[in-house]
Amino acid sequence: MISKAFTARAHTNIALIKYWGKKDQQLIIPMNNSLSLTLDHFYTDTTVYFDSSLKHDVFYLNDEEQDASKISRFMDLVRAQAELKTFAHIESVNHVPTTAGLASSASAYAALALAASKAAGMQLARQDLSRLARRGSGSASRSVYGGFVEWKRGNDDLSSFAVPIEENTDWNICMIAVVIDKNRKKISSRVGMQRVVETSPFYPAWIKSSEHDLATIKKAIKERNLKKVGAIAEENAMKMHALNMSASPHFSYFEPATIEVLHLVELLRSEGICCYYTLDAGPNVKILCSAEDSEQILKRLAVKFDKKQLLVAHPGPGVELISKK
Numbered sequence: 300m301i302s303k304a305f306t307a308r309a310h311t312n313i314a315l316i317k318y319w320g321k322k323d324q325q326l327i328i329p330m331n332n333s334l335s336l337t338l339d340h341f342y343t344d345t346t347v348y349f350d351s352s353l354k355h356d357v358f359y360l361n362d363e364e365q366d367a368s369k370i371s372r373f374m375d376l377v378r379a380q381a382e383l384k385t386f387a388h389i390e391s392v393n394h395v396p397t398t399a400g401l402a403s404s405a406s407a408y409a410a411l412a413l414a415a416s417k418a419a420g421m422q423l424a425r426q427d428l429s430r431l432a433r434r435g436s437g438s439a440s441r442s443v444y445g446g447f448v449e450w451k452r453g454n455d456d457l458s459s460f461a462v463p464i465e466e467n468t469d470w471n472i473c474m475i476a477v478v479i480d481k482n483r484k485k486i487s488s489r490v491g492m493q494r495v496v497e498t499s500p501f502y503p504a505w506i507k508s509s510e511h512d513l514a515t516i517k518k519a520i521k522e523r524n525l526k527k528v529g530a531i532a533e534e535n536a537m538k539m540h541a542l543n544m545s546a547s548p549h550f551s552y553f554e555p556a557t558i559e560v561l562h563l564v565e566l567l568r569s570e571g572i573c574c575y576y577t578l579d580a581g582p583n584v585k586i587l588c589s590a591e592d593s594e595q596i597l598k599r600l601a602v603k604f605d606k607k608q609l610l611v612a613h614p615g616p617g618v619e620l621i622s623k624k
């Protein structure tokens with residue numbers, strides 16, 4: 300018996316207020332609320348069907364068979380919810396530079412949550428889809444929605460999920476990703492954030508200030524104030540990276556080229572161009588700016604970086620089912 304196959308497409312998101320630390324590692328309950336922008340350019344397509352002839356789950360990523368043990372633990376959650384015993388065939392195509400700090404796990408688990416739950420015969424409400432995606436990777440809870448999204452930390456499995464802030468934003472903003480290193484990151488976000496929670500003396504201050512950052516950025520988003528949104532996001536990202544440097548043993552995702560980009564953005568700003576940076580668990584820099592200024596910023600980046608390293612994205616949609624080509 301083979302179930303109907305479903306294909307879902309989910310876009311990645313970039314956090315403007317970062318999720319960095321878990322209260323519950325197994326359930327993936329975060330320490331603080333976070334807020335992100337879902338992007339249009341980077342996405343994952345995932346197809347799932349259940350097949351009673353399979354002895355275990357099989358997983359293909361970009362046409363190559365992978366070890367399915369991690370994904371199987373996620374599929375066990377789907378099977379438990381759907382009261383199903385059958386194994387699944389899972390096929391993903393990533394349109395995101397994998398593990399380059401462009402948060403491919405966010406789009407991956409959001410797409411998998413929708414495709415797998417549908418193939419298992421479930422019709423989950425978006426809140427429950429967000430909760431399920433969260434169990435794969437925390438940031439995936441936010442990729443269920445488009446535009447600006449807040450992940451409300453909650454305090455247990457039922458109360459921790461994302462909500463849309465402005466799902467179909469018509470704000471003409473842009474995110475330029477400067478890809479500095481495509482290789483696997485030195486320390487995964489999972490390991491990095493846990494080390495910070497356990498060892499950084501500044502962690503309590505992070506919780507307090509990210510609450511304040513969240514409240515002020517939400518107001519600035521409503522006011523369409525790019526200068527304020529950018530400044531808050533940039534400061535919040537730097538606080539997250541300062542936590543890493545204050546952990547024991549300390550670590551950093553910055554590469555020399557990362558710092559070069561940060562300096563260039565600061566220089567552009569001093570020349571009157573409204574642009575701000577943010578970074579996740581990797582050396583790549585994302586620059587938030589208005590769509591009108593993006594050409595000018597790209598030109599300046601192109602002096603130091605190859606065109607292939609510069610990717611431009613805009614606000615994107617939430618997870619959806621698509622028909623497979």
Ligand code: DP6
Pocket residue numbers: 313314316317318319327333402404435436437438439488489578579580
């Ligand atoms: C720096 O969602 O990848 O991108 O829940 O352990 O899978 P796990 O972590 P993950 O962490 C993302 C961290 C971040 C900030 C953010 O996206 O909020």
